[in-house]
Amino acid sequence: MSGHSVTANASAMTETVIAALVDAIGSGSVLTDPADRARYESDWRNRYSGTASCVVLPRSTAEVAKVMSICYEARVAVVPQGGRTGLVGGAIPQIPSVVISLERMTQIRAFDPLGMTLAVDAGLTLGAARAYAGEHDLALPILIGAEGSAQIGGIIATNAGGSNVLRYGMTRQRVIGLEVVLADGRIWNGMRSVAKDNTGYGLQHLFIGSEGTLGIVTGAVLQLSPAPRGVVTALCPVPSIDAALSVLLKLRAAMPEALVAFEFMSAATVALIASQRPDLAAALAISGESGACLLVECEDFTGTDATQDRMHDALGNALETGEISDALLAQSVAQRDAIWAFREAISFAQNGVGYSVKNDVSVPIGRIPDLLAQGSAAIMAICPDAVPICYGHLGDGNIHFNVSPAVPEASAALQGCEPQINAALADLSEELGGSFSAEHGVGQSKRDSLSRLRSGPELEMMRQIKAALDPLGLMNTGKLL
Amino acid sequence: MSGHSVTANASAMTETVIAALVDAIGSGSVLTDPADRARYESDWRNRYSGTASCVVLPRSTAEVAKVMSICYEARVAVVPQGGRTGLVGGAIPQIPSVVISLERMTQIRAFDPLGMTLAVDAGLTLGAARAYAGEHDLALPILIGAEGSAQIGGIIATNAGGSNVLRYGMTRQRVIGLEVVLADGRIWNGMRSVAKDNTGYGLQHLFIGSEGTLGIVTGAVLQLSPAPRGVVTALCPVPSIDAALSVLLKLRAAMPEALVAFEFMSAATVALIASQRPDLAAALAISGESGACLLVECEDFTGTDATQDRMHDALGNALETGEISDALLAQSVAQRDAIWAFREAISFAQNGVGYSVKNDVSVPIGRIPDLLAQGSAAIMAICPDAVPICYGHLGDGNIHFNVSPAVPEASAALQGCEPQINAALADLSEELGGSFSAEHGVGQSKRDSLSRLRSGPELEMMRQIKAALDPLGLMNTGKLL
Structure with a gap:
């Protein structure tokens, strides 16, 4: 068979699949025009790009199931897609694929204030879910810069981390129920709303962090937590990384139940931000010569000054011992926002x-x-x-x-x-006993590290699981493994 | 082939396997005498019993691997065993099997006070691990009555819960690294000591809660946490379950970061304990007519009276509104112990x-x-x-x-x-939207519930995973699935 006829066959097959998809979920939900597809074919940094033979925008789990069933029958590769805010190319096709964007599945399905659980569609943005929780005096404590774009399904598929993992854990620890459309189009309804459930293998944990290679997360039950009554935030120049560790130990000992963020910025990082965003630096009296800085945040549930006082005491002690050279304790919401804006400006500064x-x-x-x-x-x-x-x-x-x-x-x-x-x-x-990808996952960019640095039994188990749940290898082909 | 010759063959095969096991790990580590085997053949309640063709007591992961390799080659079923404190018969053989007890693997492998991690052999008891953490001013916050017998491997295999899940989560959330001997005797070394690791499927979560049906946990890295400076414990008679829920909401709102235990005992439970352990009841001024009770506990990290004061205020408010009818706030360690002893006396009282x-x-x-x-x-x-x-x-x-x-x-x-x-x-x-086994697992006793109440896709995924990781079906045969 010549290359030309393969292409012709593939193209004819694609046309057939697209027709079936249109038939199943409507032409308005199947994008085929290159201009319409373009934004689904690359990531926000334009570091990864690929070809979507079409982009489907299902409105419900049932529609996702129909799409997957059609693709499975036709042996067509699919790429599940959330907000495309990942950093390892996990949501961008490597081979021409049907891209399944969950962006139209944005419903809140159920909210239980007593159980503090929120059941949502996977296409809801993290920001929207956090806002909903906040309106009910509860918190969804997953803090990442991309919350306005990142979708719940995406942060589950990548087990997102963020700036308060220290206190609240990774996304994994916030997910108590899951709904997944499997490779062949069947729906697994694991939307249980209880935190304790020891009835068989932890299937939800297999899908969390699997980067769309085992199934498509279409819904989730999230565990919320009580909203703090206040936060106490400080920015502290610190002379060395050893001193920074000493401060961490001091704060962890003094107020472990309150400490939610302990962020470090190297001297070069601080200088870079100061050069690119002098406005932000000036507002905090930071300059290119300030050296490394810590951003420390505690949550207060007492409704008194107690937490602020404890942090004040701990930082005061660190000042006396020279472990920090200064401490700016935010005195207002605006000042807190300014501190976080400085921290969040790193990407912008690097781009500059x-x-x-x-x-x-x-x-x-x-x-x-x-x-x-x-x-x-x-x-x-x-x-x-x-x-x-x-x-x-x-x-x-x-x-x-x-x-x-x-x-x-x-x-x-x-x-x-x-x-x-x-x-x-x-x-x-x-x-050093750590991990080559703490938060970002593997995607396209760290596959070589995975195969180089993980043991034979570990890789083989992953391949066995992949083969068991996606026997045709159609789910996010070429990612992770 | 007649039944008799099958038995003869099986028996001959068993003799061959036992000889190979003795050769591999020494006769002192292979128990064949029925009197020696007996205590490994039934659970602590004598509710489940079975036959161990022999009991092996490996001293190292390498020995476990040898044992598994021999059994795999010979197609002999194995039952991994921890402290036998489970309630669903998960550690007791259903068919004649080689029982592998981890009781001789009790080493602390590594302790990192900065990272607050503890790497241990799976046979170490939970109590010993907790004591070790405590000696270093840290906590392993898994609180179950059986800690003196329950082993780390067992609580991981069953994802144990306990009385402070409310604050610290299930055992799953304490495990950051795992070592597992696989069905064919290969060793998976996943003993990483970092809390954040997004490098592929969450394999450790597949083994956690898998009840020994996928592999044998031989080691684990546990995440410790700072030890509280004090605890505040109260026992409160409560007029109804609705009132109990109101108190929960009140305390959760007032001090969510401090609340670690919120235990309920129905009126019949309290009356039963009072009748069987009148000494414990009298010490707390509880009688058979006290009605339902709550046990509430908060941890204090301030080193001041602040937490006690907050709890006092919240319970005082609940008293005023009639949500509780009394509140005994423990004024000493002895009084706290007495409150917990009352709560822990339920099994004893039922046996009476x-x-x-x-x-x-x-x-x-x-x-x-x-x-x-x-x-x-x-x-x-x-x-x-x-x-x-x-x-x-x-x-x-x-x-x-x-x-x-x-x-x-x-x-x-x-x-x-x-x-x-x-x-x-x-x-x-x-x-009601919950789970038929919150903590205890499935084991032998809840298999019918699993097959009746879990969906087709869910059961099928579990079977696919079982088939992938234990293709010969030798791991804890007859349990869970």
């Missing part, structure tokens, strides 16, 4: 100076100084014109080990070194 | 009045009153001589819906009704 490498590793907390020192040395050896931009969730042992070029002109050189840098950081984090 | 049915269901918290009313009515309809003994973790929606005979002479009648009672409670809990 050229190509940026994003990385995300975790190590046992005590190995963080080694990670920073050895990782930076490795990067400089690979790419002398690079600047490590290290920041992240120090309280969890999770560092975003990003890299920017020293000057914009070095962007191309940095881009050329990206695979080597990522491999070096992956190897180092594993050597 | 004849046969006891143990059950364990969960429903959304708001459905608890329906569960108690409808469940009790169903039990009385099935067995008029029965008394529901309802108690448990009200804060989690988890009720141990036990049953005792009204008089000891009704024991036989109650025992005869047990399957019907269990089926009725399972059906009811599912009807």
Whole structure:
């Protein structure tokens, strides 16, 4: 068979599938025009792109099931898609695929204020779910910058982390029920609304973090928690990473039940933000010479000044011992927002100076100084014109080990070194007893690390599970494994 | 082939396997004498018993791997065994099997005070692990009555719950790394010591709660947490289950970050304890007429009276509104111990009045009153001589819906009704949106509920996973699925 006839057959097959999809869920829910498809074919950073033979926009779980059933019968690959805010290309097709976007499935299905549970469609944005909880004096404590775009199904498929994992855990710990459309179109209804359920294998945990390679999450029951009455937020310049760890231990000992965020920004990170967003820096009296900073946040449930007083005491002690060189305790919501805006400006700041490498590793907390020192040395050896931009969730042992070029002109050189840098950081984090992907997942970009750094039995179990649940290999083909 | 020759062959095969096991790990680690085997062949309640063709007592993961490899080659069924404290017969052989007890694997492998992680052998008891954490001013917050016998491997295999799930989650949430010997004897080393690791499928979550049907947990990395500086404990008679829920909401709103236990005991439960342990009741000024009671506990991290004051205020408010009729706030460690001893005396008290049915269901918290009313009515309809003994973790929606005979002479009648009672409670809990096994698992005793109440796709996925990881069906044969 010639290449030409294969293409012709594939194309004819695609036409047949598209016709069946239109027949099943309506032409308004099947995008075939290249202009309409375009935004589903690349990620927000335009780092990954692919081809959607069509994009389907189902309005219900039943419609997702119909779509999956059609694709399964026709042996057509599918890519489930949420808000496309991932960083490893997990939601972008690698081979021409039917892209299934959940963006029209945005209903709140049920809310139980006594049980503090919220059942939602998977296409609802995290921000909308958090707002709904907030309106009912409850919290969905998953704090990521992309909450306005990221969808519940996506954060479940990627087991999103964020800035308060320290207190509330990963997305996994917020999910108590799940609904999944399986590879062959059958629906698994695991939408139970109880936190305790020991009735067989933890299937929901298999789908959480599976990056759309085993099934499509269409609904979830989320465990909410009481909303705090207030938060206490501080920004503290810190002379060294060792000092930062001392402050962490001090705060963890003094107020472990209240500490929700303990974020670190390296001196280079702070200087970069200050150079790109001098307005934000000035508002906080931060300059390019401030050095590394900590962002510390505690939640208060007492409705008194008690939590603020405890944090004040702990930071006062750290000031006296020189573990921090200053402490800006937010005195208003605006000041708190300014502190978080500074922290959230890192992506913007990196974009301002050229190509940026994003990385995300975790190590046992005590190995963080080694990670920073050895990782930076490795990067400089690979790419002398690079600047490590290290920041992240120090309280969890999770560092975003990003890299920017020293000057914009070095962007191309940095881009050329990206695979080597990522491999070096992956190897180092594993050597130090950690993980080469703490939050971001595997997707397209970390598959080589997975196959290099995970053991034979581990990879084989993953492949066995993949083969069991997606025997035709149609679910997000080419991702993760 | 006649039955006799099958038996002869099986027996010869067993002799060959035992010889190979002795050769691999030494005769001192292979128990074949019926007297030596006996204690491994039944559970602590003597409710389940079976036959161990031999009991092996490996001293290391490598020895477990050798044992599994031999059994796999010989197609011999194995039963992994921890402390045998389970309630559903999960650790007792149903068919003649090689029982693998982890009781000799009791080493602490590594302790990281900065990361607050503890790596242990699976045979270490929960009590020993908790004591180790406590000696280092940290906590392993898994609170179950059987901690002196229950082993880490067992509580992981069954995803144990307990009395502070409300604050700390199930055992699943304490496990960040796992080592498992697979069905064919290969070792999966997933002993990572970081809380954040998004590198592929959540394999550890597949083994957690799998009741020894997919592999043998031989080691684990546990996430510890800071030890509280104090606890505040109260015992409160409560006029009704609705009032109890109101108190829960009040405390949850007032001090959600501190509330760790919210336990309920029905009026019949309190009366039963008072009749069987009048000493414990008298010490707390509780009588058979006290009615239902709540046990409430908060942890204090402030080192001041603040937490006690907040609890005092919240309970004072509940007293004023009549939601509780009294409140005994423990004023000493001895008084706290007395309150917990009263709560923990339920099993003893049930044993004192004849046969006891143990059950364990969960429903959304708001459905608890329906569960108690409808469940009790169903039990009385099935067995008029029965008394529901309802108690448990009200804060989690988890009720141990036990049953005792009204008089000891009704024991036989109650025992005869047990399957019907269990089926009725399972059906009811599912009807109310909950689970027929909140903590206890499936084991031998709830397999019929699993197959009756779980959907086709759910059961099929479990079977596919079982077939993928244990293709010969040798792991804890006959349990769970």
